[in-house]
Amino acid sequence: MLKRRRFKQTKTLHQRLADEAARLREEARALSPGRRREMLLRRARQDETAMQIDAWLHSPGLRAPT
Template identity: 55%
Template sequence: MRLGPPTPERNGAFDLMQQGERLMTVRHRFKHAETLEARLAAEAERLREQASSLPPGAARDEMLRKARQAETGSQMSEWLRSPGLQPPD
């Protein structure tokens, strides 16, 4: 069933929900220019640079933690994509 624009008589998706029909979620796909590993590594580097400009404290520690998480995620993704699936060093 195709939905047109909502009108005063019909409020699009809300009317379908009232009728008990299930709605499909539309996914907008996006093709990334860089791999996940490269994006995570860049994010880790950005966070480390940002943390270096902060004074010691909770905010700096949190940024460094996020940088380590991004770096670990990058390494895990690379490892999972590898053909031999060798354990990490």
């Protein structure tokens, strides 16, 4: 049976998403307008949206829908 390789994350999910979004925006800034640049900016926005969703899920005022 194969064992899963597990490792402990040293940064929080929020930090990893923020770092990735910043890296993608920096990479996109160096490119001229085009498909690759738009893809990088889209991924950066997705990371930022994921950060907002994570913050919402962990907020103390979160209530179940009624």
